[in-house]
Structure formats: structure tokens, C-alpha cells
Amino acid sequence: MIRRATEADVPAMVELVHELARYEEAPEQCHLTEQQLRDALFCPNPALFGHVAEVDGAVVGLALWFLNFSTWEGVHGIYLEDLYVQPEHRGSGLGKALLQALAKECVDRGYARLEWQVLDWNEPAIGFYEAAGAIPMDGWTVYRLTGEPLRAFSA
Template sequence: MIRTATPADVPVIHAMVRELAEYEKVPDEARATPAQLREALFGEHPAAFAHLAEEAGEVVGFALWFLNFSTWRGVHGIYLEDLYVRPQARGGGHGRALLTELARICVARGYERLEWSVLDWNRPSIEFYEALGARPQDEWTVYRLTDGALRELGSRD
């Protein structure tokens, strides 16, 4: 079962964010607090949205996403920030169900893109996404400013 997250789900979402960071071998980079997630998802101006996968009443996965915008297409899309299914529930169709729900939202709202990033070494995920019909955007390279480099650029006159 896939459902929209509620404020009561913040602790389990936070736990799974930490589990995902462990899986991706960067546990120290997951610094978001439950309070930050609660504000981003359920504050006065939500910046992100989440859906949960449940099995037998237990949350076993989540998709956290936000809107992006294509100047070329002139419409919003969804950027999937995180998709995670707990190891004991993998292979049960939960990841596919979460992506299907996001695709349904795109179609219903007239969004023309559902995008995400995947680590180059994560072959199981790459194979899963490609089996769904997703294609890598090899001609693009993701750039990111964080920490000191972001502060340095942001403090320039």
C-alpha cells in the first residue's frame, strides 16, 4: 500500500533517511533533523512531499520529492530526492509502487518529467530504473556547492 505521509510519520522518515545514508556509504552527510523534515514536509509552506510504502501495517519504504520546473517544456515536474525501501522488503514491489504513484501524480497534474539521480556504483537500482523505462541523462553532469564553497560564494560582494 502506498499512502501520503503525515506529520506522525516524520520519525520513521528520518530513520529511513539515516538508513539510506548508511547504504550510500555517507552516514555523516545525513544531518537533517526530525524538526527540519517536519518543517519541510508539513510547515506553513511545504517545500517537499513524501509517500510511504506499507506492508502489514509497517512502513517499509518512502519517496521524498519536490517540484521542479522546465523552462523548455513550460511546466512543473517532480524531482525524486530519495527513494528507499528497507532491505527486508526489497523485491516486494514497493519501489515500483512508489514510482508508479509519482508517475500518476505527474500525469494527473500535467507534469512532463519525473527525474532523479542515482549513484554510478548502485547497479541494482540502475537496473531497476532501466527496467521501468527510465533512461540515464549521460550528457549532463551534476554540480553541487555545499559547506565552505557555498558560504564563500554566497559571501562575495
């Protein structure tokens, strides 16, 4: 079952994000706490939203997302930050159902697009996304300012 996340889901969601970091071979970069995720999802004006996949009462997958905006289209879109399903539940349709839930959010709200990033080496995910009809955005390179370079540039 796919549904919107609730506060009761936060501990399981944090564990799933940490599992994702381990899968992506970067566990040392994941510092998310339950309080941080709770505050982000359930504050008075949240900028982060979430859906979960549930099997037999247990949260086994998630999609965390936020709104972006296309100045060319003149409307919002959804940026998918994390999509993760535990390995033992992959192939059951839960990942597809999570992605479809976000596509439905876009269609229902009149949003122009659903976007995300995928690691170049993650062939199973790339195949999954391309099977859904997604296309890679060739010609675009992601840039990031973080840590000390971010602080230095802000000064």
C-alpha cells in the same frame, strides 16, 4: 500500501533516510532530524512532499520529492530526492509502487517529467530504473555548491 506521508510517519521516515545514507556509504553526511523533516513536509507552504510504503502498519519505504520546472516544456516536473525501501522488503513491488505513485502525480497534474539521480555503483537501482523505462541523461554532469565554497561564493 502506498500513501501520502503524515506527521505520524516522520520518525520512521527519518530513520529510513539515515538507513539510505548508510546504504550509500555516507552516514556521516546525513544530519536530518525529525523536526527538520516535520517542518519541511507540514509547514503552511511546503516545498517537500512525501509518500510512504506501509506493511502491516509499519513504514518500510519512502519517496521524498519536490517540484522542479522545465523552462523548455513550460511546466513543472517532480524531482525525486530519495527513494528507499528497507532491504527485507525489496523485491516485493514497493519500490515500483512508490515510483509509480510519483509518475501518477506527474500525469494527473500535467507535469512533464520525473527525474532523479543514482550513484554510478548502484547497479541494482540502475537496473530497477531502466526496467521502469527510465533513461540516463548522458552528457549532463551534476554540480553542487555546499559548505565553505557556498559561503565564500555568496560573499
